Amino acid sequence: MQCGKCQHQAVISLQHGNLCKNHFIDYFEEKVFKTINKYQLIGRDEKLCVAVSGGKDSLTVLYLTKKYLEKNNIPIGNLIALAIDEGIEDYREHTLVDLNKFCTEHRVPLTIVSFEQELGKTLDQAYPIINKDAQKKPCNVCGVWRRYLLNKHAKKLGADKVITGHNLDDEAQAIIMNIFKANTTLAARLGPISGVQEHDLFIQRVKPLYFCAEKEVRLYALLKNFQIQFTECPYSKEGYRHHIQEMLNDFEHKYKGTKQGIVNSFLAMLPLLQNQEKKAPQTIQQCSRCQEASNKDVCNACAMKETIQNA
């Protein structure tokens, strides 16, 4: 099948036509740069911390953030990468190898922080202990600690923004998950810029791949020859998200544009959700244990850490 813009063979069929390798790369990069500009995700004098894992999304967002800075004559000395090693056997150690190589090749300083160093246990060790008392799934435990360490260490590294590799599929899944669970408070924190309230204890998180489908990200990473081994978190199928992901992929296959439609509808409603949250804002205070942001006396990360220590 031929590209809609030239004589070369198409590598992808999109709703608006077929694209060859070069036209797809241009289309993809332009979409990411337009998102950055439209939502003002990157400021000229900001220190930018890219949250990385070594997977396709984070390597793509790191590469394109650097390219955006170069294209706009913004000094790349303010770009750093931060990875969280959860301690998941036969998974994270592989992606960290790819990540180290990538950051060395692209000359981006990388900091790796581990659950084990910071919280005393790997996720593999912590999860059965926490699960026993609180019926938490590994993804809930992992999510709390990852967000906590990312915010804490990005702040420590002097970052003004954390850039994440969240893509269109991630966002559509999160929107549907929050709707199914009637969680409008969490829904209001979604969008290309995370969060409702600005606060000194929080580093703003931004998502340049917001409008890029997961399939497009994988294709871009492949066409750019990023060295990524296929890895799958052993816990990924245990989460609620996995079921939503399969459901949305089935819908997308039958009704093209479903995921984009979910995200576009959500963006139209987001100001209303955010205004509602602003009317009754959650009180943000410092955790009495770690001094990080919390909406109660002890933050969730410290509460889980104490559960482990007391086990």
Next chain:
Amino acid sequence: MYIEIFNERERTTTKVEFTGTKVRDLLSQLKLNPEAFLVVRNSEVITEEEILQENDRIELLSVISGG
């Protein structure tokens, strides 16, 4: 016709008897959602509309990294 398939997710290579003509038929025969896979033939990514030939070697790359 027979097609050799490497499935990245399963890390397996199998030879399957294929009764259709296009990549989309193959994915349908294997009960795989095209949203979740990229299809590569001779190091070139191909679309669902591409016609397959006898003894083609196909790589199925998983879109979902599951992390």
